Amino acid sequence: MGPLYPLGIISDEINMLIGFFIGIGFGFLLEAAGFTNTRKLAGVFYGYDFVVLKVFFSAGITAAIGLFLMNHYGYIDIQSIFYPKTFWIPTLIGGGIMAFGFLIGGFCPGTSLCAAVTGKIDAMVFVLGIFIGIFFYAFTYEPLWETLRNSGKMGKVNIADWMGISDGLFIFLMTVIAAIMFFAVTLIQKKVTSKRDYQL
Amino acid sequence: MDRSKTYMNSYLAGILIGVFMIAAYYFSGEGLGASGAMKAVVITAVNDINHDYAKEAHFFKARVKDEEKSPAKTWLVFEIIGVIAGAILSAAIYGRLKLQVVKAPHITNKTRLIAALIGGILFGVGSQLGRGCTSGMVMSGMGVLSLSGFIGLVAIFGGGYVIAYFFRKLWI
Amino acid sequence: MKKLDALFVGLLLIGSLWAFIVNTASNTPTNRIQPCDIINIISQSDKYITTDELARRLMSDDPTLTLIDLRENKEFVSYSLPGAINIPIEKILDNEYRDIINQDVQTVVFYSNSSDLAVKAWMLTKRLGYKNNFILKGGLNNWVETILRPTEPSETASREEFERYNFRKAASAYFGGGSATGEVSTSAPKPKVAIKRKKKQAAGGGCD
Incomplete structure (x- = not known):
């Protein structure tokens, strides 16, 4: 049953160490995906590179699906993890x-x-x-x-509750919209980059 | 083909980041973040220089109450040290460790650096006011379906598209 | 590359469909109490602690006892049981109180004027999986009736009843109820109860 550290299952030191290793993974992936190139990042607003949008949404959706399922099957208590309050x-x-x-x-x-x-x-x-x-x-x-x-x-407001639909439905809709968006931005990118060379 | 122009598949990278985010939540109950760690560094610095001020000022108060524990000894700070190590590792593997200014071809280095400084300042203020940056609030917020994550998403990306036209000279 | 993209996006779609299906199939979201659960919970009889039992434990200074007063602070200030902690019912799920209510060592007893609020609090915390929580049977009203102002049993009553009455009379004196007809003391002694907190860290915040 997670989360392990807030429930007192693992110690302070182990927790920090895990934080370090998770950080390595996060940093590696950000770099490997091309997030250290500012031109690739800004491209999302000008249509020549949509890497930010693709990585961002696949990460958010993966986490949403994973956490929802883990909560559903009792592996994590979503109430005791970091949950940004809405202001x-x-x-x-x-x-x-x-x-x-x-x-x-x-x-x-x-x-x-x-x-x-x-x-x-x-x-x-x-x-x-x-x-x-x-x-x-x-x-x-x-x-x-x-x-x-x-x-x-x-x-603490859950967006699905706020919209009055179930979490599962919200995740599904979000994923479908994201998939359509992925398809659309691929076409846009092809069109924009075919007109001129952006020398990334 | 130039190895330094090769990037990981975007969707795969995203899915793996998602998996690390789940791990962060599962083990530590924390969201992945960046500006929070920077805030911790600022708080530590101010606290070390002038503890009496930090004890009184509202911005610092909550974090420096505990006299024993350094405000820098938080999960996020360790996570960020890992992020730095991970980024260097990846850049070394892909051959991207190179001192350079990345910019659009038509602007000068000076313009790029001044713009970067202004952008950084704005992000510093915005992330504090908005209670988190793109990774800590929006991405982690999306993971737990928090309304604030989606508000941030609309504000940052939606706002970005609205104003993109005015800053096009910087990028294309 | 194209195929790879489709594969990963497809994986996300399948995952989300999975989430959607399990969510719909269980029909009620996991965090909602289902009718069969309520019946199971209601039919548990060991959720009550009697006023006599509570008086006995208070008189023996039982350190493992934590009393939670669920009423408004105003009522709590005007009268409360010795050593009770005031957590108004609407704050029962607040993080700051979780360590007090959710732990293995202490016996936590909820009370309010009747047992109404206590039953609600108990159901909530039970649902969250907290252990060792009890309801004071009959609440403070019953406490006053049985402990502070015990009525003498009729002459034909059994020996047990007389024993209980004697105990209650002693308890009444102990808790400042005075004689069976005396006034309810408003300044009951309140020894501090040391709370043994389970090690628990609040979840921190990503960027904030």
């Missing part, structure tokens, strides 16, 4: 700020870190920027952000 206003605004960050800087935190350690100078600057951003946020937290960050509180 819709700051998430929407923060997401908007991150959209600008992505379009201007060309990375997100995880990918920039991978890119920085594999020698991309632009990514190193991006990571530096993130730290500056967090420092700025931290020191202006009370006057500028605190109220906003805690507004729009909805608690």
Whole structure:
């Protein structure tokens, strides 16, 4: 019965070690999929490379299916794992700020870190920027952000419940939509890249 | 064919990341994340420099309460150390370990680096305000079907498509 | 490459279909109580603890006893059983209380004015798989009736009943109920009950 660490089945040290190994897998895959190349990342918005969308959705869907089935068959208690609480206003605004960050800087935190350690100078600057951003946020937290960050509180909300359908149906619909999207973006990519060479 | 231009099949990479995400949840009850670890580093630094300030300021307070434990000793920090090791490993295998500035052909290195810095700052602020970044909130949130993950998805990607036109010079 | 893509996307579709089918086949989502479960739970008789038993354990300073007062804080402040912890029923599932309610060592006893709230709390926690949780039979009303103001049995009553009455009278004095006709004391002594917490970490947060 999982999750093992929150239920006290494995120790602190083992947990950290597992975190390290899971991190290796995550980092390896991000790099291997091409997430350290900022041009490939930004391509999703200009139609010449959809790797972000493909990796992102297959990862999310795999996890959703896996966790749903594990919960269903009693291997994990989904209630005791990390479940992001919904604060819709700051998430929407923060997401908007991150959209600008992505379009201007060309990375997100995880990918920039991978890119920085594999020698991309632009990514190193991006990571530096993130730290500056967090420092700025931290020191202006009370006057500028605190109220906003805690507004729009909805608690732990499951999107399927929120839409009034079952989890299984939601996962199925999400996967079907993703599959159609995968097919569509492959066509778009072919069309866009046939017109000119993007020199990735 | 140039080995450094070879990438893993996107769907396979995604599925495997999903499997690691499940493992992270199963063993540790944690979502994969990145900005959270960076936040922990910032908190540790500020706490080491000025503990009295960190104890009082609302942003730091919750994390530095425990005098014994360093705020950097969290699962996410160890996970991120692993991410770094994994990325280097993969880049070494594919022959992509090279010091370079990656950019669109028509902009200068300087433009690219300034844009990267601004983008980083925006992401730093946005991830704190939005309670997580693309991996920690959106991807991990999708895994547990959390509404906030999908709101983040719409905000980041939807927002991205809306504003993409204005920044096209940077990329194409 | 094309074939490989189709294979992986196909795998995802099959997986999601699997999730959809098991979800639909079981008809009720796994986290909902099903009627047959409720019957099983209701028919369990060992879920109650009597007021006499509770009084005996309180008087012997049983350290393994945790009393949970499910009423509003206002009511809790005005009167509560010795050493009880106040967890209003609507907060019973909050994470901060989980360590108190869900553990193997302590005997956890729920009570409210009647046994109404306690039964609800017990069903909820039972459903979550928590062990060692009990309901105070009849709640505080019954506690006042039987322990604080015991009624003398009629002369024809059995010896057992007299013994029970004597015990209750002693208990009444112990808990400050005074004589059988006395006022209910509002300041019952509240020794601190040491709670042995099961090691349990809250799940952390990805990026937050």
